[in-house]
Amino acid sequence: MHGIYGLIDIGISAIRAAQMALMVTGDNIANAENSKFCRRRVIFQEKPPLLSLPILIGRGSEVTNVKRAYSPFLAKQWQQELAGLGYHEVRKEALGRLETIFNEAEGEGLNRDLTAFWNAWEEVSSDPASIVNRYNLINTAKTLAANFQRKSNDLKELREDMNTEVKNVVEQINTIANQIAYLNKKIKSIEIKGVDANNFRDERDELVRELSKLADVTAFEDNGKVTVLVGGVAVVQEESAYTLSVETNSEGFYQVVWYGEGGLKVDITSRLEGGELGSFLEMRDTIIPQYQNDLDRLAYNLVTEINTQHQLGYGLDDSTGNNFFEPLTGIDDAASLIQLDSTIETFPEKIAASSAAGQQGNNENALAIIALKETAITGLSDVTFNDFYLSLVGEVGSASQESQNNFEYQQLVLKEIEASVEAVSGVSLDEEAANLVRFQQMYTASARLISIADDMMKTLINLGT
Amino acid sequence: MRVTHHMLYRNFLFHLEHINENLKKDFEKIASGKKILRPSDDPFGMAKSLTYQRKLADIEQYKRNIKRAISWQNITEMALQEMTNLLVEAKEIAISQGSDTATSETRAMLAAHIEKLKEHALQIGNTKLGDQYVFAGYLTSTQPFVDTDNNYHGDNGQIKVNISSYMQLSFNIPGSIFTNGTNIFQALDDLKTALETNDADSIRNLIGTLDQAIKQVIVAHASLGSIMNRFEAVKTDLTSYSVELTAHLSETEDSDMAKVASSLATHQIIYQSTLAGMAKIMQFNLFNYLG
Numbered sequence: 006m007h008g009i010y011g012l013i014d015i016g017i018s019a020i021r022a023a024q025m026a027l028m029v030t031g032d033n034i035a036n037a038e039n040s041k042f043c044r045r046r047v048i049f050q051e052k053p054p055l056l057s058l059p060i061l062i063g064r065g066s067e068v069t070n071v072k073r074a075y076s077p078f079l080a081k082q083w084q085q086e087l088a089g090l091g092y093h094e095v096r097k098e099a100l101g102r103l104e105t106i107f108n109e110a111e112g113e114g115l116n117r118d119l120t121a122f123w124n125a126w127e128e129v130s131s132d133p134a135s136i137v138n139r140y141n142l143i144n145t146a147k148t149l150a151a152n153f154q155r156k157s158n159d160l161k162e163l164r165e166d167m168n169t170e171v172k173n174v175v176e177q178i179n180t181i182a183n184q185i186a187y188l189n190k191k192i193k194s195i196e197i198k199g200v201d202a203n204n205f206r207d208e209r210d211e212l213v214r215e216l217s218k219l220a221d222v223t224a225f226e227d228n229g230k231v232t233v234l235v236g237g238v239a240v241v242q243e244e245s246a247y248t249l250s251v252e253t254n255s256e257g258f259y260q261v262v263w264y265g266e267g268g269l270k271v272d273i274t275s276r277l278e279g280g281e282l283g284s285f286l287e288m289r290d291t292i293i294p295q296y297q298n299d300l301d302r303l304a305y306n307l308v309t310e311i312n313t314q315h316q317l318g319y320g321l322d323d324s325t326g327n328n329f330f331e332p333l334t335g336i337d338d339a340a341s342l343i344q345l346d347s348t349i350e351t352f353p354e355k356i357a358a359s360s361a362a363g364q365q366g367n368n369e370n371a372l373a374i375i376a377l378k379e380t381a382i383t384g385l386s387d388v389t390f391n392d393f394y395l396s397l398v399g400e401v402g403s404a405s406q407e408s409q410n411n412f413e414y415q416q417l418v419l420k421e422i423e424a425s426v427e428a429v430s431g432v433s434l435d436e437e438a439a440n441l442v443r444f445q446q447m448y449t450a451s452a453r454l455i456s457i458a459d460d461m462m463k464t465l466i467n468l469g470t
Numbered sequence: 471m472r473v474t475h476h477m478l479y480r481n482f483l484f485h486l487e488h489i490n491e492n493l494k495k496d497f498e499k500i501a502s503g504k505k506i507l508r509p510s511d512d513p514f515g516m517a518k519s520l521t522y523q524r525k526l527a528d529i530e531q532y533k534r535n536i537k538r539a540i541s542w543q544n545i546t547e548m549a550l551q552e553m554t555n556l557l558v559e560a561k562e563i564a565i566s567q568g569s570d571t572a573t574s575e576t577r578a579m580l581a582a583h584i585e586k587l588k589e590h591a592l593q594i595g596n597t598k599l600g601d602q603y604v605f606a607g608y609l610t611s612t613q614p615f616v617d618t619d620n621n622y623h624g625d626n627g628q629i630k631v632n633i634s635s636y637m638q639l640s641f642n643i644p645g646s647i648f649t650n651g652t653n654i655f656q657a658l659d660d661l662k663t664a665l666e667t668n669d670a671d672s673i674r675n676l677i678g679t680l681d682q683a684i685k686q687v688i689v690a691h692a693s694l695g696s697i698m699n700r701f702e703a704v705k706t707d708l709t710s711y712s713v714e715l716t717a718h719l720s721e722t723e724d725s726d727m728a729k730v731a732s733s734l735a736t737h738q739i740i741y742q743s744t745l746a747g748m749a750k751i752m753q754f755n756l757f758n759y760l761g
Contacts, residue, residue, distance in 0.1 A: 130631060361608070427477045442760065
């Protein structure tokens, strides 16, 4: 309608629009520190003119939608880098714990115990008849064995912890998958009316990001609904969540299993590579076993080499063919099974320092055992016991150092991505302050429009008087 | 780029965290005096420092081995010296009693003295360190010499000890040096018999035999001396090596205090200026200027 009433209508629409814009601005300000919040933009739309009239003039404005300032491209990158962060964070922390097990910096550790063990043999060699020296050797060997056992135990515990975490993460993934499926439904039902379900989308994006940190996730949106793939299988599709479960394998560790429609079952453990879950699995299945194996190899070869030489020698009681350590059947778990031979422990005179019977002062076998210290051991890739252990410590140290660097780097990468996201989606208080002024002016001007229409009406009414 | 307050704030926190971490590292280095606290601080340095520590412990052990060898050798040396003195005395008796001025009485009297010397010689041959016979080779619990025969009952075992990672030296002298070549105990017995039977010719003949015996002991003594010198020399080497290693170790794992302290000061300044900068920036936004 053209005319004074039309003017009032325009004023009212503009007042409404300004009010809404102010509300959106207020909402932006209120959520400036809300990390999952994307800045909202008001979409103004001109109210269409009446086509029946000869001249087309708009009938004011209305707010048709409130959109999020959001970049799907950055969101994807953010997800990927979060998976990297989750992976490196877990790796850094797990390797940090691993490194504590092998930390020799405080002076305690296998390096010191191995040295003490060889030196106790030196003492025996320098005075083979001395029982005191023999007891000293026994105690040193027991300390050494105990240290092997403790390290082996610590490694097992660490591996167990990683396993428990696998289960925890799978549970978290399930919870989040359910929430995403629910939000898919919610968003669909709102957006069917043609408006954006902004807060639910914020919520869902946040959940996808949380999920990305937990596992290497592929998420894509189709028709307002997000499909989420973990390890190639869909944990969320349309409005349903397909949860993951864990099943204990023959070694007592959890396998991650997916159940789909119609009883379909897929073991996805080997496909999980990124995120916290991938990292926990890698630590559990690859990295820790490798160090366990190294430690076991060291223990096994030490026991075997020493026993072989020890059997050749003679004790003070002329006994021969004795073992020094309890013999081991294989490398498997050697570090936790290493133990001083029980006979030697009770009868120190059986320690075979001599190379012949009846020679109390003969120390040749003790010297032969000490010579093993500097011998390259075939079972240890042709390095000495000490060097093998040192390279083990070195490897742990480098791996830990590398993981710290990777984590720091990943944090930097993430910081950059987050800054880019923030540049698009973040709330700038300066900007909002300016918007406040703008929309307030709009409000004032619109109100002015109505008051002018009022004046005009008065003028009209008072024409006759 | 749009820069939001949130971005500034997060950036600030990120850097603050970083600076705090550096401060923590500096402080750890100062408090512990070490720059390597865990393998990842410097994996290569860690391996080096562990090698140095092991070598130092080894050196201490080699020094203990040498100490024991030297105390064994000191006892041996004293015994050999006494044996030489004893033989010289026997030889002097042989010389004086081999001359025509000696009478059957003096010879009979000195025969008794020679018997005492023989007993003493056996004692010397059976010298012990603790409860081990030093002249018995490997058979350290077997008495090497008995008064019923003049044979050596030990063996020729050379007891060796490690005195460095690549060197072994033996420190004992088997008692066979008293019986092989010239049998010292037999010679003393012979001298005693000759004195008792008043056999001047035999006494004179024994002077040469005793000379041989003295030479034999002196040669053994000299070779012992040279081995002892080697032990001492190695000990000196080990001591200086140990000083060197300690220096290397310290260089590898100890904090350079001056460096760490200045790094700490730098990080503190950065910390303070970051805080101050942020406090300034955070005060301002457009709201301050709107009526």
